[in-house]
Every structure is written in structure tokens, then in C-alpha cells.
Amino acid sequence: MASVNKINNKVRECRFFANEMTQQGLAERVGVTRQTIMAIEKGKYSPSLEVAFKIALVFQKSLEDVFSYDVAIE
Structure with a gap:
């Protein structure tokens, strides 16, 4: 059996509710690229x-x- 691990995120949703912050705007605040x-x-x-x-x-x-981090066993 193999396990499938996945990190899920709500980054897009958070950007939307933060006055539709752009990917570039978030990237600049975090210190990464768009x-x-x-x-x-x-x-x-x-x-x-x-x-x-x-x-x-x-x-x-x-x-x-x-x-969130999901672990599923196949």
C-alpha cells in the first residue's frame, strides 16, 4: 500500500477576502515570487x-x- 499525502490550502480564498489581493501583492509581502x-x-x-x-x-x-495536510492510504 502506498500513502498519498497532500497539502491543501485556502490561499486563493484568503486573497479574495483580502480585497482581492493579487498574487504579486501577496508574493511581495511574503518575500517569494508570484x-x-x-x-x-x-x-x-x-x-x-x-x-x-x-x-x-x-x-x-x-x-x-x-x-491542511491530508494523508490517505491507497
């Missing part, structure tokens, strides 16, 4: 713990409110 934010939102890249905390802080949310 492409990194785009990849995180699409689930193609898992952020470092530091970047995840910075994203949560920008939106004044807990880490768990923005990111």
Missing part, C-alpha cells in the same frame, strides 16, 4: 514552513485556517 504563490495555490508546490507561516500572518489567520 510564480511561487501561483504554484502553491494550484497545489503543485508545498511551501516551506516559514513561507506557510508568513502567508497565514499576512491574512491574520492561523496556519491551520490556511493550510
Whole structure:
């Protein structure tokens, strides 16, 4: 059996509720590129713990409110 681990996020939703903050605006506040934010939102890249905390802080949310980790056994 193989396990499938996935980090889910609500970054796009948080940006929407933060006056529709742009990916570029979030990237500048966090210190990463717009492409990194785009990849995180699409689930193609898992952020470092530091970047995840910075994203949560920008939106004044807990880490768990923005990111979740699912483990599934196939």
C-alpha cells in the first residue's frame, strides 16, 4: 500500500477576502515570487514552513485556517 499525502490550502480564498489581493501583492509581502504563490495555490508546490507561516500572518489567520495536510492510504 502506498500513502498519498497532500497539502491543501485556502490561499486563493484568503486573497479574495483580502480585497482581492493579487498574487504579486501577496508574493511581495511574503518575500517569494508570484510564480511561487501561483504554484502553491494550484497545489503543485508545498511551501516551506516559514513561507506557510508568513502567508497565514499576512491574512491574520492561523496556519491551520490556511493550510491542511491530508494523508490517505491507497
